[in-house]
Amino acid sequence: GQSLEQPSEVTAVEGAIVQINCTYQTSGFYGLSWYQQHDGGAPTFLSYNALDGLEETGRFSSFLSRSDSYGYLLLQELQMKDSASYFCAVRDRGGQNFVFGPGTRLSVLP
């Protein structure tokens, strides 16, 4: 089956850079996604990596190393509004459904 691991909590200050790691074990791999979820809200898509390397979208970047079964989400120039939970996700064995990690709660302090 699939399993994903993420740190449960990360704390940083405004303006800082933070990296949220995700390691995964899958019987098939179709790419790693990242989602952001604010308290009381729904998860929203941030990024997707199918190939090794870094993908940049504004202040957020996502990295993937398929050989290491590892990826991370990099958030730069942190803002208070970035305080949220961040989930990594992969497709399951058949590539049909999305399996989510346990989530990392990011707290941005002033």
Place this chain on the structure above:
Amino acid sequence: EADIYQTPRYLVIGTGKKITLECSQTMGHDKMYWYQQDPGMELHLIHYSYGVNSTEKGDLSSESTVSRIRTEHFPLTLESARPSHTSQYLCASSERLGNTIYFGEGSWLTVV
């Protein structure tokens, strides 16, 4: 902007009542999902559908049922609600080969 809608957003019901959570999407997506999530916790897949007349149970055992009679509609029903069903229920959809899953705003259910 994703076009997926859930109703009701918030609901408090008594034990033993029947409840249906509605979910509709206007994107024409073949795949639809129901996730259950307690505050600050993981998302657990409870049901999914690949298209009309296709429904499957997810990884988390659930006493709910779903139907998919139309592409855009994927309601979830609890025949007899219990306090253990208190949670947030998130509906989602994706394209058949898409890499992005779009979530609705969620339905917060409290069973007293």
